[in-house]
Amino acid sequence: MPSEISVSADTPMPKAYGFLPKGNRYKTLHCRKLTHKAARPLYIVLENKKQIGLRAPLAILDKVHKQAKQTLSTRRAATNKRDATDIAKASAEVEKQFPQMPQDERETVLKHGFKKHSGRVGRTNSIPLSRKVLLAVIAHVRHRHTAYDALLDQGIDREDARKSTRKDIERLLQKWGYLQGTLWKVRR
Template identity: 55%
Template structure:
């Protein structure tokens, strides 16, 4: 049985009848790869110095996926916006549950910053439960907005020392915001 995926260098010519799809567009990569496998053809993975640059797939499959991507773009964007809005609503409910006394301005900043799409921030990870994401996002907000953390770093302090220096303030604020009285 022929290999389904073959790793090649960028200097190797693209096989006849194949097109190059650069890395970065998950929708196209997923569908090109799946359709190529279903057609029983190999997918060529183009790598340079162990870094994937993209894939080569049969030209008709490339063209088909390109057309589908164009046709479905608006619907996929809408679905993404709806998922993102649902995540923010769920995070807001969890934030209100854990920290009922968080000031409104801080609440909005935590949601906008800690759950910002494509930010790499804790709120966007799928690796930890929502309760922890909210706790970590609130802790980070307190650290950066309500302590001397940034000033310590600006004066040349290292992160570990700065975190130790402000730890009590963060913990005290977390306790105060989580007390079960009405929001400020």
């Protein structure tokens, strides 16, 4: 593997190199690939032990910036298509697990629990869709249909507030047609 060298932000910039800040996955990936392909050193720029970007040859940076601009609309269209497919799958799973859930509640769960870049359970790839849907619906019910938030505001411990709202959550989920057994046995 071609060399990657960690440097601090204060380290002088090598001649004919430029800086690519962290944040654009497409540019970072292609900058890394092209620099390795050219057998040139790639500098990983660190500040307080955290990566803040890359230093790569200027010619490669220019090429990557141009490619990113040229392919932006195609990549966005592909992302939107993928996102729409993911939401459709999640919607079908909500319908399957909770057939009596009102449409407005379903839309709220999908809009909130599966919101992009939110860090919410619906966005994780580490658990199966059926589990993501269940956890998103439980969170929705907990916050919208129980006294959970009021209990937290009163200074009640999070776990105690969750325990005291479980029966209310189970009742509503069963009303919405959830039949797959006890909700609380499987931990995240």
